[in-house]
Amino acid sequence: MPILWLLLIVLALGAIGYLLGVRRAVASAGGDTRKLHSLPSYYGSNVFLATVIPALMLMAAWLLLQPVVIEAQISPLITAEAEASERAPDLVLADVRRLADGLNDLHEQNVLDDAEIARLNAGRDDVRGMLGQVGIALGADVAQPVLDGARDYRNLWARYSLAMSIVVLGAAALGFIAAIRNTHVDFRARNVVERAIKALLILASTIAILTTVGIVMSMLLETRNFFGQYNWTDFFFGTTWAPSFSGRGGASELGILPLLWGTLYISFIALIVAVPIGLFAAIYLSEYAGPKMRAWAKPAIEVLAGIPTIVYGLFALITVGPMLRDYFAQPLGLGDSSASVMTAGLVMGIMLIPFVSSLSDDIINAVPQSMRDGSLGLGATKSETIKQVVVPAALPGIVGAVLLAASRAIGETMIVVLGAGAAAKISGNPFEAMTTVTVKIVSQLTGDTDFASPETLVAFALGLTLFVLTLGLNILALYVVRKYREQYE
Template sequence: MSTSTILIIVFVIAAIGAVLGYRRARGFRSEDGKRLHSRPVYHASYVVSWALIPSLLVLAAWLIVSPILIQITVRGDFPDNVLAQSALTEDLAYGMIESLGAGLTVLPDDERAEVSDQTPIAELTPMLQRRGMPVASATADWMVPLALQRNALQSISGIAMTVTVILLAAAGAFWGYRRLALRLRARNQVESVVNVMLIVASSIAILTTVGIIFSMLFETIDFFGRISPMEFFFGTTWEPRFSAAGSGGTEGQFGLIPLLAGTLYIGSVAMLVAVPIGLFAAIYMAEYARNSTRSVVKPLLEILAGIPTIVYGFFALVTVGPFLRDLSSQLSGLVSGDYAPFIQAQSVLTAGLVMGIMLIPFVSSLSDDIITSVPRSLRDGALGLGATRSEMIKQVVLPAALPGIVSALLLTASRAIGETMIVVLAAGVAATITINPFEAMTTITVKIVQQLTGDLEFTSPQTLVAFALGITLFVITLCLNVYALYIVRKYKEQYE
């Protein structure tokens, strides 16, 4: 039985328990002056909690643990010559067994009955290929019995999981129903369950951050065990070379400075474009626009935030880059008669301009919310003292909203630093150091993608460097976010 079917059955059991619990709570009568402690809806929720929580926890644990145990069991029966090889070889062999087992499940019953431990892979391959299931050329005869064993273990595990979860849901609903009583503190217990769920939900962000750090940390440590941190953080040349057979193991150079310079340079150009436009748009919508105009302008402006970044990349590659190149060619021809363009189609300016357009809704939306949250009494006081509307905005509203605006700009800068697709298409992949915005540069995120593109093993500095780049970028954006929170907390009480 599929997991979705099990979930449907469990929720049906919980719903039946809720209806019965609600009816039973409605039937309670006051005794000796005692009244029903909790409303019937809490009694129904109490039964639902007993039906859902234990069964869903067991289901989640079973789905996580069962594949691990099955894999351990199957891999324990590998031939000795396979177990003597590397862990990567074992992983590849188990992957082929998984594919073979999945193919066996699509065979008709009569053909599946013909397959046994002694069936050679040469005989089994045509049967699977007729059903649209490809078989890897490296699949060996010894994998057939292990695939059958894996399928049998999965079948047993699925049946046991189905019976256990459904019985647990029914038993939980029955137990919760039997515990219903006139003075049962159902509301308190249900609220305790909700409180725990809220704590778990709020912990997801923390756990996700910790998971991100540890997913990169160990690989980064491995990288720095091979490449000096001084060479990485202070090197000015980025030229990682993948070693080929007979190359002598040349690793190349892993200088971060060109990538960091490109990241900050392109991000700065984008902020120079996004901040004035976004901030002026926010001031207009918050202070000058009528409600009818605001209701139209703000949604239209925020449509930009919903456009995929790859579309912005296409826009830069097809429209903005060629336009700037042709414009510079015409300008150079007017000055010197030579129509050679001095702005490349892929350049810092192209990427920064398009990325700035993408960031405008982030700046305008956040700044608009912050400006509109400034108390109306400050505006009325300034106007009452004779200030004009522009003076009121410059001398009262913007200083009051400045901490929040700075925080919004720092968060927007974090978004700019992490952008990838626009830079790939608009700025290129050249890891160079230049102050000329008309030339190509690249960023950290682009090189992370480039180093991990293809079928690679995480056993060389050329691939492990992606994790070092990732954790460096993570630290940069984390520092920006922490500084933004620091500014808000330090100055927000001045105008409360």
């Protein structure tokens, strides 16, 4: 049964349970809702939650564990093919999944009918030629072990999916029946529902925390594998980035310093653009603009935050890059490429303007009006009041906004790919092409990746380094805000 159908059936059963729960509660009170411990809606909500929540949690856990169990059962075929073809097991498993998905698609499109699938499952020799044609149609010459693995993968997936449907519907039905039987005039439905909602909120926060822990642990484990194959001093202090996939890292130079230099250089230029413009825009909107001007100017600035980064990248590639090359780089003899640090930095700075302006505007508006009135009453002008009273009072929050914008700049990818190029080098010329850590993470994990080679595992070391860098900036921003924040009555 498709997952969408299963989800809709469970939700429909929960909706029916809600209506029956309300009706049963009212009937148990003889039609007088005042005799009920809780409002009728709580009784219906109790039945709905008892029907839907356990079933959906069971389905989510099943979907997470099902691929692991299936891959464990077909691992002997995958291991044998990996040893025979001298390929990584992950790549063989990817072929198995791809072929299994292709067989499902062809079956759904009636290219393979049920009889042919049955013969496939029986392993008849006269079907192998047809399977080879299917493999070629899917984009590769498929070996027999991969075909067998795809057959087993498809069969096991169908079998476990059917079992999941039965178990999930059974759990929903048991919850439905149990909640209906507990619905009576003395049942404390409100207490039960509120405890269930509280448990769901705790679960949501726990998932968020565990997700962060999982991200960090996954990077740590793969980074440990990388440093088991590559010297950490060469990684952190090397000045050359030249990965080679020909020798298991023997011919590779994976120094991070050129990537860090490009990342910080581009981010620095972006902040030079974004911070003054964003801060001045925030001061104008907070202190000088009238209500009508502010009503349309602030949303207009914040539209920049909603533009996809790929659009900014195209803008850098087509407009900003050629303009800087033709009017600045070539006349000054600084370069002939439209992809440069300056191109990516300028466009990224434009993207960061709403981050700085919106946060700074909110912080400046939080400064009490009495401080402005006191300064004006002492004879200071409006500009002097802003410079000597308002901005110093809001400075911790402004610094925090700048640091958060810096974290956003360090993690940007698409603008750098299209605007700055992919050259990993250390240079002070802002009109030369350079690259960043995020771009190289993408390039190292693109295509058929062998997670046993340091050239692929280096992406996790780069990601962990970037994570530590941005985490440090965020912690610094929180420290500055909390240390120097002014609290007013």
